[in-house]
Amino acid sequence: MKKGKIIFKAVLFIAIFCVLFSAANSILKRKALVGAWNTTVKIGGLANEPKDSIDVMFFGSSHMYCSINPLELYQKTGITSYVYAVQQQPIWASYYYIIEALKYQSPKLVVLEMYTANYTEEYTSEEVNFSSTDEIGFSKNKIDLIQAMVPKEERKNHYIEFLKYHTRWKELTKDDFNLNYKELTDPNRGFVLLETSQPVVLNAEEVTETAQLYEKNLEYLDKIIALSEEKGFDLLFLGSPYQMDEEQKKVFAAVDQYADQNGIPFLDYNHYYEELGLDPQTDYYDKGHVNYKGAKKVTDHFADYLSQNYELEDHRGQAEYQDWQEDYESYTAYIKELEAK
Amino acid sequence: MLFNSLHFLIFFPIAVLGYWILPHKARWVWLLITSYYFYMCWNASYALLMATSTVITYLSGLLIGRADRIKNEKKRTKMRKLWVFLSFAINLSILFFFKYFNFAVDNLNLVLDALHIKLLTPDFDILLPVGISFYTFQALSYTVDIYRGDLAPERNLGKYALFVSFFPQLVAGPIERSKNLITQIHEKHTFCYSEVKNGLLLMLWGFFQKLVIADRAAILVNQVFNNYTEYAGFQIAIAVFLFAMQIYCDFAGYSNIAIGAAHVMGFSLMQNFDRPYFSKSIPEFWRRWHISLSTWFRDYLYIPMGGNRKGTVRKYFNVMVTFLASGLWHGASWNYVAWGFLHGLYQVIGGILKPFRDAVTKKFHIDRNLFSNKLLRILWTFLLVNFAWIFFRAPGITEAFAIIGKLFSSFNPWIFFDGSLYTLGLVQKDFWMLLFSLVILASVSYMQRNRSLRERLEKQNIIFRWCVYFIAIFFVLIFGIYGPNYDASAFIYFQF
Numbered sequence: 001m002k003k004g005k006i007i008f009k010a011v012l013f014i015a016i017f018c019v020l021f022s023a024a025n026s027i028l029k030r031k032a033l034v035g036a037w038n039t040t041v042k043i044g045g046l047a048n049e050p051k052d053s054i055d056v057m058f059f060g061s062s063h064m065y066c067s068i069n070p071l072e073l074y075q076k077t078g079i080t081s082y083v084y085a086v087q088q089q090p091i092w093a094s095y096y097y098i099i100e101a102l103k104y105q106s107p108k109l110v111v112l113e114m115y116t117a118n119y120t121e122e123y124t125s126e127e128v129n130f131s132s133t134d135e136i137g138f139s140k141n142k143i144d145l146i147q148a149m150v151p152k153e154e155r156k157n158h159y160i161e162f163l164k165y166h167t168r169w170k171e172l173t174k175d176d177f178n179l180n181y182k183e184l185t186d187p188n189r190g191f192v193l194l195e196t197s198q199p200v201v202l203n204a205e206e207v208t209e210t211a212q213l214y215e216k217n218l219e220y221l222d223k224i225i226a227l228s229e230e231k232g233f234d235l236l237f238l239g240s241p242y243q244m245d246e247e248q249k250k251v252f253a254a255v256d257q258y259a260d261q262n263g264i265p266f267l268d269y270n271h272y273y274e275e276l277g278l279d280p281q282t283d284y285y286d287k288g289h290v291n292y293k294g295a296k297k298v299t300d301h302f303a304d305y306l307s308q309n310y311e312l313e314d315h316r317g318q319a320e321y322q323d324w325q326e327d328y329e330s331y332t333a334y335i336k337e338l339e340a341k
Numbered sequence: 342m343l344f345n346s347l348h349f350l351i352f353f354p355i356a357v358l359g360y361w362i363l364p365h366k367a368r369w370v371w372l373l374i375t376s377y378y379f380y381m382c383w384n385a386s387y388a389l390l391m392a393t394s395t396v397i398t399y400l401s402g403l404l405i406g407r408a409d410r411i412k413n414e415k416k417r418t419k420m421r422k423l424w425v426f427l428s429f430a431i432n433l434s435i436l437f438f439f440k441y442f443n444f445a446v447d448n449l450n451l452v453l454d455a456l457h458i459k460l461l462t463p464d465f466d467i468l469l470p471v472g473i474s475f476y477t478f479q480a481l482s483y484t485v486d487i488y489r490g491d492l493a494p495e496r497n498l499g500k501y502a503l504f505v506s507f508f509p510q511l512v513a514g515p516i517e518r519s520k521n522l523i524t525q526i527h528e529k530h531t532f533c534y535s536e537v538k539n540g541l542l543l544m545l546w547g548f549f550q551k552l553v554i555a556d557r558a559a560i561l562v563n564q565v566f567n568n569y570t571e572y573a574g575f576q577i578a579i580a581v582f583l584f585a586m587q588i589y590c591d592f593a594g595y596s597n598i599a600i601g602a603a604h605v606m607g608f609s610l611m612q613n614f615d616r617p618y619f620s621k622s623i624p625e626f627w628r629r630w631h632i633s634l635s636t637w638f639r640d641y642l643y644i645p646m647g648g649n650r651k652g653t654v655r656k657y658f659n660v661m662v663t664f665l666a667s668g669l670w671h672g673a674s675w676n677y678v679a680w681g682f683l684h685g686l687y688q689v690i691g692g693i694l695k696p697f698r699d700a701v702t703k704k705f706h707i708d709r710n711l712f713s714n715k716l717l718r719i720l721w722t723f724l725l726v727n728f729a730w731i732f733f734r735a736p737g738i739t740e741a742f743a744i745i746g747k748l749f750s751s752f753n754p755w756i757f758f759d760g761s762l763y764t765l766g767l768v769q770k771d772f773w774m775l776l777f778s779l780v781i782l783a784s785v786s787y788m789q790r791n792r793s794l795r796e797r798l799e800k801q802n803i804i805f806r807w808c809v810y811f812i813a814i815f816f817v818l819i820f821g822i823y824g825p826n827y828d829a830s831a832f833i834y835f836q837f
Contacts, residue, residue, distance in 0.1 A: 001534045006534055013807070013810075016811065017811070020811060020815060021818075024815060024818070024819065028819070126825070154825070157825050160347075162818070163824035163825065164824050164825050165827060166818060166819050166821070166823075166824065167822075167824070169819050169820065170768070170770045
């Protein structure tokens with residue numbers, strides 16, 4: 001056989017292989033498309049929002065995505081926002097999530113929830129690593145995220161997700177074959193709507209000691225501040241209200257100190273239980289997270305805070321933002337139905 | 342690096358591309374470098390060990406060649422034997438130290454203990470060098486081949502080193518003969534599209550055997566053998582049967598990848614497995630199982646001891662010694678020795694009973710060529726082989742007997758119907774995938790009895806062929822067992 005023909009056949013073979021492989025990869029990949037935690041839609045959906053239409057972006061862990069409801073915030077102030085967070089997302093992942101978000105949006109304000117300042121290990125668990133990296137499309141930023149987030153010997157499983165997810169053939173569902181999932185948008189703009197409630201004990205007692213912030217957290221907080229200066233967005237640290245123990249309070253005290261030193265405001269709602277009017281009997285999903293009722297109270301307060309401290313555009317009534325109003329109405333209809341049950 | 346690793350998937354195309362791009366003169370150097378790199382991925386310092394064996398056997402070849410030119414016949418014979426002896430002594434000592442030292446010390450202590458003698462012996466923490474049994478045997482065969490005059494001594498140390506370290510068959514065979522491989526190292530190979538393709542197809546088949554069957558069967562086998570006290574009757578029987586499948590697919594799969602990889606570079610290595618479970622007797626099984634090892638023992642141990650030329654009793658003795666040695670070669674533990682012993686014993690008993698069996702066949706006019714008769718012999722052989730595998734797989738010899746006890750302790754055919762089949766380590770879907778793959782294996786093995794399947798496939802049109810290739814590739818990629826464990830529930834928790 002002639003050399004040219006061999007090369008042609010080899011190239012064709014590899015090309016067909018790549019097409020089939022990418023199809024198999026998309027089908028077998030883990031997807032979270034339904035339910036409250038449809039993170040694939042929430043994270044992937046940001047790319048499908050109109051470019052530069054979001055003014056405030058929220059980053060952090062589950063404490064972030066259940067505490068602020070962008071639709072309520074829009075209703076009250078006309079400010080557009082989006083929660084770009086996955087469960088237990090550490091600060092170093094948030095750094096790369098900010099970079100990722102900047103590809104699609106130019107937020108005026110970036111809000112970082114500080115719960116994961118409590119982390120003291122270099123690496124989070126394998127599942128956290130996967131849920132943080134899986135949702136980001138392949139790019140240099142994803143490689144950087146994997147380098148920062150995943151122990152060396154496990155990185156190959158993140159570059160080639162097929163290594164891990166090929167065994168999912170046993171649990172494929174109809175959703176897995178819907179290859180349009182990358183075009184979906186999330187009407188809740190990243191907010192995770194938690195419906196049930198569980199009583200908690202809130203302890204407003206203050207601590208005097210401060211903990212030492214873990215160095216990897218410090219490193220990435222510094223990076224985030226540098227990024228905000230470089231890209232010209234404002235930065236705000238947030239503490240969502242939850243049932244804290246004493247150690248965690250010391251960590252938040254250290255965050256407070258760090259924020260102070262760097263001239264970043266730190267809005268720690270654990271000092272404002274009263275002002276928020278949180279009801280420990282009804283407003284919590286569990287001791288770590290507020291439910292949708294709690295989120296409404298936090299969002300209301302936060303809306304006032306934004307109005308007082310930032311000059312952000314009110315998009316209400318603008319034609320391009322019509323879908324925000326529609327999504328808010330569907331949301332309230334859903335809540336009405338929920339509460340009628 | 343293992344064949345079933347991402348590392349090899351990157352290494353192999355580079356090795357192959359480099360090989361075909363370089364001119365003939367440089368190719369052996371490239372292969373030597375890639376082979377040592379391949380080996381050093383496990384443990385760099387153990388490459389020195391392989392190099393030592395290489396140099397010793399290389400020198401033995403040159404020295405035997407020089408001794409051949411000695412005029413005085415007595416002296417010549419003496420010198421030739423001396424060099425063979427030294428080569429074997431040094432190489433086997435290395436092998437003994439790294440593979441059998443702790444085993445020997447443990448047993449010595451047991452004996453001394455029985456005699457109420459206390460001996461403190463250091464227990465070295467020796468890590469078994471990968472493939473040491475394979476390359477040592479391959480290198481030793483060179484010494485004997487030179488001694489026998491089958492081959493002229495190799496003068497180029499580099500090329501000789503490549504013979505010992507050639508990466509496709511370095512760590513798990515086939516154990517090549519010097520005559521076959523050294524000759525091919527000297528030959529100029531020209532790129533042949535269909536040979537490259539055939540090599541790749543054989544590798545793909547090997548990956549199917551290894552990843553889809555062997556590694557899947559291993560999950561159930563490990564569960565049952567490691568917790569045998571919790572299982573009985575048919576549960577044990579299933580595990581034993583699947584272990585027979587596992588070890589065959591593991592080993593034959595690895596051999597096929599090796600032979601295929603060598604083929605991609607124009608080398609043809611010897612066949613290592615010839616559908617062994619279709620054998621109709623134990624001696625036939627050993628002509629079809631791990632052929633490169635059994636012929637090694639035949640040529641370099643059994644025949645030099647006299648083989649079957651010195652009377653029946655001596656023949657049986659030689660068979661027993663050969664199989665005990667083969668057992669020990671497989672691992673430094675008594676259960677491997679017991680496994681070898683059983684296979685020797687099968688053949689001795691078979692030999693003793695042969696006149697009796699022949700008489701029965703004659704008396705009752707049994708046609709040994711009937712399908713039913715052949716099938717019966719195949720099943721009986723398979724049963725004997727399976728029984729011996731229990732000793733091979735069990736963690737130790739007492740456990741092997743305990744497992745056999747559990748095998749006969751209960752008659753529980755209901756496990757096939759009440760779903761408990763799927764609690765042996767493989768969930769239902771995996772279990773059926775395993776059975777389906779075994780059906781493919783059996784069908785392919787059956788079709789292979791006349792002609793190579795690859796030749797038949799080559800005659801089909803390109804669309805059909807490519808469909809087959811892609812289906813096979815993705816079957817292995819999706820249904821193979823590799824990569825980190827995915828546990829959906831770990832993500833579900835985790836809602837928070």
